[in-house]
Amino acid sequence: MSDERRLRDRLRSSGLRLTPQRELILRAVEHLGHATPDEVLAHVRGQVASVNASTVYRTLEVLESLGLVRHVHLSDRAPTYHSAREPEHIHAVCRGCGAVRSLDPEAAASLVAGLAEDGFTVDVGHLSVFGWCSACLAE
């Protein structure tokens, strides 16, 4: 598979190695969409036994440093990871029902532009907006 080849090369160029765990964890993130480290672990364990939590944390860190995955905070608890292949997007989270909707980065264009004028470069893909959807606002 050429995906595997690309991944190996990406790792090699940083002096890192391709291992079954690393490949499985990246595929799990791509497959799950938005997943916490714990959910990634559970998914990987469904395929192969004995993958350790610390390996998941270490691997997600590596994959993120290579720009292959990204994380956002959708709750006060664990972060969620998603593939960097997905087009960049903003997350809006309802505090009532927990529903997450994805927004086009364009939605924050003027916020980004305003801060850029001030010399600040916004990481749009990390932006999480909290609030209430209409159903939850009505109680």
Place this chain on the structure above:
Amino acid sequence: MSDERRLRDRLRSSGLRLTPQRELILRAVEHLGHATPDEVLAHVRGQVASVNASTVYRTLEVLESLGLVRHVHLSDRAPTYHSAREPEHIHAVCRGCGAVRSLDPEAAASLVAGLAEDGFTVDVGHLSVFGWCSACLAE
């Protein structure tokens, strides 16, 4: 002091009581500006001995539910609390140096308006924008 009186009434009307700890913790948040629970604890202990961490957590929860304090996430670690008396503002955090700047909520007006059209009510005061300031971007 009329501040104390107002606080007592606010608590009483929810069937809650005013205690020295609650008053000290609220004053600490107002005095510190942006503080983690740990920093609040340290500050309160500087004035009166033997205040417990769990009391700080429980009290911040109570004060937030009464709308007297607010919290935002300025790092992947502990949240920071600030007085609800401060005018509502957005936080921009530099990932390089950690510097925090406050923005007028107006900066996110079009983001808020766009989501409102979609039936989503944004909690602007909870918004944290991450990125890099010009100094850190230049490495």
Place this chain on the structure above:
DNA sequence: TTCAGTGCAAAGCGTTTGCAGGGTG
């Protein structure tokens, strides 16, 4: 006198670390 609030200690959750053994390149 009542019952909300506190301190204390222990447990909880998510995450990180040290180390020795295993597997990639």
Place this chain on the structure above:
DNA sequence: CACCCTGCAAACGCTTTGCACTGAA
């Protein structure tokens, strides 16, 4: 065969909880 990566277990930081006692109203 060098050295990166893994599993394991223990420790970590922050937060929550159960309980008996204290103290506000």
